[in-house]
Amino acid sequence: MNDAITHFKVPMNEGSACLGPDGSVAHVGRVLGMLSGRWKLPILFRLFASPSMRSSQFLREMSSISQKVLTQHLRDVEADGLVERRDFHEQPPHVEYRLTRAGHELMPVLLAVREYSRSHPTAGQG
Amino acid sequence: MNDAITHFKVPMNEGSACLGPDGSVAHVGRVLGMLSGRWKLPILFRLFASPSMRSSQFLREMSSISQKVLTQHLRDVEADGLVERRDFHEQPPHVEYRLTRAGHELMPVLLAVREYSRSHPTAGQG
DNA sequence: CAGCATCCCTCTGGATACTG
DNA sequence: CAGTATCCAGAGGGATGCTG
Numbered sequence: 001m002n003d004a005i006t007h008f009k010v011p012m013n014e015g016s017a018c019l020g021p022d023g024s025v026a027h028v029g030r031v032l033g034m035l036s037g038r039w040k041l042p043i044l045f046r047l048f049a050s051p052s053m054r055s056s057q058f059l060r061e062m063s064s065i066s067q068k069v070l071t072q073h074l075r076d077v078e079a080d081g082l083v084e085r086r087d088f089h090e091q092p093p094h095v096e097y098r099l100t101r102a103g104h105e106l107m108p109v110l111l112a113v114r115e116y117s118r119s120h121p122t123a124g125q126g
Numbered sequence: 127m128n129d130a131i132t133h134f135k136v137p138m139n140e141g142s143a144c145l146g147p148d149g150s151v152a153h154v155g156r157v158l159g160m161l162s163g164r165w166k167l168p169i170l171f172r173l174f175a176s177p178s179m180r181s182s183q184f185l186r187e188m189s190s191i192s193q194k195v196l197t198q199h200l201r202d203v204e205a206d207g208l209v210e211r212r213d214f215h216e217q218p219p220h221v222e223y224r225l226t227r228a229g230h231e232l233m234p235v236l237l238a239v240r241e242y243s244r245s246h247p248t249a250g251q252g
Numbered sequence: 253c254a255g256c257a258t259c260c261c262t263c264t265g266g267a268t269a270c271t272g
Numbered sequence: 273c274a275g276t277a278t279c280c281a282g283a284g285g286g287a288t289g290c291t292g
Contacts, residue, residue: 025167027243028236041151066266093274102246109242110154116235117153120228192286219254
């Protein structure tokens with residue numbers, strides 16, 4: 001049930017606001033915050049693989065996610081400008097989700113993170 | 127009290143294990159997991175700025191962090207191979223923390239994330 | 253100074269039921 | 273099909289007190 005938990009938070013006050021060159025902590029923290037949520041990554045990558053996705057499709061492919069959480073996460077990434085929600089106003093309901101430009105541009109960054117991970121299986125312990 | 131929360135988790139099972147080219151979700155999730163924790167970033171960046179840091183110094187500079195959490199996070203990043211703990215076995219106690227090679231190598235990635243953030247103030251909503 | 257143990261509170265996520 | 277409202281359980285973080 002708990003695959004890989006990751007609780008992340010950021011202060012961005014303290015002296016931390018000036019930690020990096022100009023607020024690296026705050027910036028990185030914001031992005032990590034947008035990725036916070038058990039299914040944010042799966043959702044983003046799925047959208048990266050498919051031009052558009054429907055709620056039911058997400059539910060079907062990520063079988064263990066609840067609809068409430070899916071909607072919640074979808075709303076989050078939408079609010080963060082990563083995903084765009086398009087309602088076709090049909091009956092029965094037809095809604096599609098797509099990556100926005102910002103969402104697409106985030107992928108290279110995530111892939112860079114992935115490369116880091118691949119280069120450091122156990123974090124590099126060296 | 128709550129500056130920027132970020133709850134993040136990853137499934138890495140489901141079909142999600144194959145989401146990206148070969149498990150992008152799992153890889154990215156792992157890294158984000160290592161950065162999960164309200165003070166992980168501040169700690170890492172502080173260490174990036176200073177060759178070494180002592181507990182008391184962290185406590186002093188990140189005034190609102192509790193010692194319990196500091197130790198907890200320090201243990202986490204140490205376990206993840208990002209930070210190295212060096213005990214001088216002195217009296218009074220003298221312990222120093224430094225970024226490991228893996229820790230240093232993570233920084234460029236974090237800076238890339240920061241750049242993304244700088245380029246997308248509101249996530250780019252375009 | 254560095255670290256551990258305890259109690260408590262909040263946030264997030266999951267299960268379920270219901271609406272349009 | 274898409275989404276909302278409740279209730280509930282678990283993880284993480286904060287405050288405080290104590291040890292070597």
